[in-house]
Amino acid sequence: MSFNIALSGVSAAQKDLDVTANNIANVNTVGFKESRAEFGDVYAASLLSGGKTKVGDGVLTQEVAQQFSQGSLQFTNTSLDLAITGNGFFATVPEITSRDFSFTRAGQFKLDSDNFVVNSNGDNLLGFPVNSDGTSASVALSTTEPVRIPDSSGSPAQTTEVDIRMNLPAGDAALDPQDFDPEDPLTYNAATSVTVYDSLGDSHVMTYYFIKDATPGVDNEWYVATAVDDQLVDMVDETGTVPGTPVNSVGGNTGNTVTASKLIFSSGGDFVGMETPSGNPTLDFKMQTEALGAGILANGSDASQQISIDFNLDPTSATPNEPSQFASAFEVTSLEQDGLPVGRLTGIDIGPDGLVRATFSNGTSEPIVRVALVRFSNEQGLTQESSTQWKESILSGEALAGEATTGTFGEINSSALEQANVNLTTELIDMIIAQRNFQANSRALEVNNSLNQTILNIR
Numbered sequence: 001m002s003f004n005i006a007l008s009g010v011s012a013a014q015k016d017l018d019v020t021a022n023n024i025a026n027v028n029t030v031g032f033k034e035s036r037a038e039f040g041d042v043y044a045a046s047l048l049s050g051g052k053t054k055v056g057d058g059v060l061t062q063e064v065a066q067q068f069s070q071g072s073l074q075f076t077n078t079s080l081d082l083a084i085t086g087n088g089f090f091a092t093v094p095e096i097t098s099r100d101f102s103f104t105r106a107g108q109f110k111l112d113s114d115n116f117v118v119n120s121n122g123d124n125l126l127g128f129p130v131n132s133d134g135t136s137a138s139v140a141l142s143t144t145e146p147v148r149i150p151d152s153s154g155s156p157a158q159t160t161e162v163d164i165r166m167n168l169p170a171g172d173a174a175l176d177p178q179d180f181d182p183e184d185p186l187t188y189n190a191a192t193s194v195t196v197y198d199s200l201g202d203s204h205v206m207t208y209y210f211i212k213d214a215t216p217g218v219d220n221e222w223y224v225a226t227a228v229d230d231q232l233v234d235m236v237d238e239t240g241t242v243p244g245t246p247v248n249s250v251g252g253n254t255g256n257t258v259t260a261s262k263l264i265f266s267s268g269g270d271f272v273g274m275e276t277p278s279g280n281p282t283l284d285f286k287m288q289t290e291a292l293g294a295g296i297l298a299n300g301s302d303a304s305q306q307i308s309i310d311f312n313l314d315p316t317s318a319t320p321n322e323p324s325q326f327a328s329a330f331e332v333t334s335l336e337q338d339g340l341p342v343g344r345l346t347g348i349d350i351g352p353d354g355l356v357r358a359t360f361s362n363g364t365s366e367p368i369v370r371v372a373l374v375r376f377s378n379e380q381g382l383t384q385e386s387s388t389q390w391k392e393s394i395l396s397g398e399a400l401a402g403e404a405t406t407g408t409f410g411e412i413n414s415s416a417l418e419q420a421n422v423n424l425t426t427e428l429i430d431m432i433i434a435q436r437n438f439q440a441n442s443r444a445l446e447v448n449n450s451l452n453q454t455i456l457n458i459r
Contacts, residue, residue, distance in 0.1 A: 003448040008058030009441030012039050015061045016434040023422045024431070030074075031106030031388045032420035033066045034427075068379045071105075071421040073413060079348050080117060082107030083418040086410020088373035089390070091401070092123035096146045101126075101399065102389040103374055103382070105418055117147040121387050127356065127369035128403070134355055134367040141401035144372050147356065154343025154360025156201025158301070161308045162194055164208070165334040168222055168325045170269060174214035177223050177250040177260075182209060182232065188225075190330040196228075197339030199302035201362075204229050206307070210330075211250065213262070220265040220325060221275075225250055225258055226309075234259040235276070263311065265325040270318040274311065340364060350414040354404040373409045374399045 019037040026032040042057040073083050082090070089103035096116065102123060109125055112118045117125040126144035129137040137143075172189045181187045193207040207230075211223040226233050250260050262275035312321040321334075343360030350356050354371035376382060381395025392399050404412045 003445065003452075005056070005058040006441050006444035006448060008042065008060065010438060010445065012037075012059045012061055013434050013438035013441055015064075017431065017438065019064055020427050020431045020434055023427050024424065027420055027422045027424055027427075029106075029388060029420050030108055030417045031071070031104055032422065033068050033071075033105070033388075034420070034422045035064050035066050037061060038063045038065055065380050066382075066384065067421065069421045071418040073416045074419050075416050077415060078110075079350060079414050080109045080111070081415055081417050082109060082350065082371065083413045083416040084373065084404075084410045085413060085418075086408075088375050088402075088404065088409045091126040091141065091144060091372050091374045091399075092119060092389070093126060093146070094121075094123050096124055099142075101141070101374075102385065102391060103399070104387075104389045106388045107417055111149060115149045115151050117149065119387075121389075123389075125371065127354070127371045128401075130355065130367045130370050132367070134357070134370075136370050136403060139372075139402055141372070141374065141399055144401065145369070147369050147371065149345075149348060149356075150358060150366075150368065151345065154340075154345070154358075154362050154364045154366070156197060156199070156342045156362070157338070157340040157364075158199040158305050159196035159307050159337045159339030161310055162196065162206065162337045163310050163312065163334060164192075164194075164323075164332070165312060165321055166192070166323055166332040167328060167330065168210055168212075168263070168265075168323065169330050170220075170325045170327045172212050172330075174212045176214050177211050180209070180211055180223075180225060180250040182207070182225070182227055182230070187211075189222075192332045192335060194335050194337055196307060196337050197341055198299070198305060200299060201340070201342035202299055202301065203341060208309075210263075211260075220267065222263045222265075222325075223250055223260045224263060225260045232258040235261045263323060265323075269324050269326045271311070271313060271322040271324060274313065350412065352405055352411045352413070354412045370403060371412055372401050373404050373412070374401050375409060376400070 016037045019035050023034045038061075039059050040062045042060050043054070044057055045054045070085065073085070084090070084105060084107070089105060090107060092102050092104060093100055104119070106119065109117045109119055112122070119125070124146035127147040128139055129143065129145060131137055168190065175187060175189065179187045188209045188211045190210045191207055193205050195203050196206045197203055205228070207227045209225040209227070211225065213221045213223060224235070226235060250258060263271065264273045264275060266272050311323055312319065314322060340362045343362030343364055345358055346361050347359045348356065349359060349365070350371065354373065356368045356371065357365050358368055359365045376392070376399060377397035378395055381393055381397065382390035383393045384390055402409050404410060
């Protein structure tokens with residue numbers, strides 16, 4: 001009997017050594033969770049045996065239990081390296097159409113040839129679909145989809161408004177607007193340009209020409225004429241009217257007549273109003289790009305595009321945002337427009353809540369997907385697989401999906417990896433203890449063998 005007891009001790013010590021060796025071997029494995037060998041004594045007695053004198057029957061390995069404590073973070077320069085601090089697992093599938101879920105804490109992800117986010121095994125990372133505002137459309141595991149980084153360009157946006165602030169020089173000589181010629185800088189006082197975009201993202205240069213009105217009896221009034229890609233265009237009012245009123249028109253040596261608008265200033269240089277083609281003051285002007293002339297929008301873009309020019313007029317009082325007419329040089333203090341060209345993908349940002357957002361060279365960003373997290377009632381009940389992955393089991397309970405940073409779910413850290421939670425010092429000490437136990441039980445076997453030989457030698 002004592003021989004079998006010692007043999008069970010040797011087996012238990014060997015199991016302990018195996019577990020310790022496996023922990024040490026995986027000390028550099030990302031997302032690895034250390035294991036612990038748990039033992040129980042063996043005791044068996046019959047109904048009529050003397051329980052007070054019964055000796056135990058040895059030791060038995062009850063379970064090799066994994067310990068899901070938090071590992072330390074190792075920071076990297078790769079945005080697709082992900083680490084979870086707190087509760088949760090990443091969900092993966094072997095193929096984009098598969099529903100064979102595996103769960104892992106190892107966040108070494110990368111892009112495959114089709115721009116899907118995969119791990120080193122080629123398993124696809126899963127995420128929740130999101131709405132345009134970045135909120136999750138669903139947080140159920142059944143609705144997750146493989147995370148894919150788009151290779152398309154950022155969508156362009158046509159210009160709808162130009163915001164301009166400037167100072168017009170009060171001391172400039174007045175000019176005859178009928179002599180205006182955009183190709184002759186002597187026929188206008190000042191000019192400035194801004195790049196605008198059509199619906200396809202093509203750029204066009206919009207130029208503003210300012211002409212101080214020399215009409216007798218008219219003071220502190222300036223014409224504003226506009227050209228797009230060097231072609232003069234008509235200014236219209238809010239109703240889209242383009243009347244050919246002479247007072248609102250400027251001629252040119254080119255033989256063209258364009259409907260302009262007027263900026264009216266007070267004797268103190270403050271902006272007091274506008275004169276649109278219809279004679280009504282307004283805060284902006286609209287330019288009908290379908291009337292821009294041949295060739296400007298000949299690329300198939302939206303021919304009905306309109307651009308408002310906002311001079312920031314405040315009828316109640318002068319503000320720093322309005323144009324001014326002071327005795328200083330022509331100066332443009334702000335010239336902004338809201339259009340965007342076509343953008344190329346420049347980066348990926350993954351937030352603590354798992355939201356994946358693509359950024360483009362045109363300054364836009366779009367939410368793509370939210371990385372899903374999954375938790376279990378009993379993590380130690382998970383079925384372990386290779387490559388630091390686990391499967392759901394009856395003991396673990398059903399997989400519960402959710403967003404990072406909500407409820408009991410942890411936080412996702414981009415450009416970071418969770419290291420193994422193995423304490424190497426502790427493992428080396430455990431290895432010494434297991435070795436000592438192995439030697440002691442081996443010694444018990446040796447003593448039992450010697451006793452058996454002694455008995456056999458009795459004559």
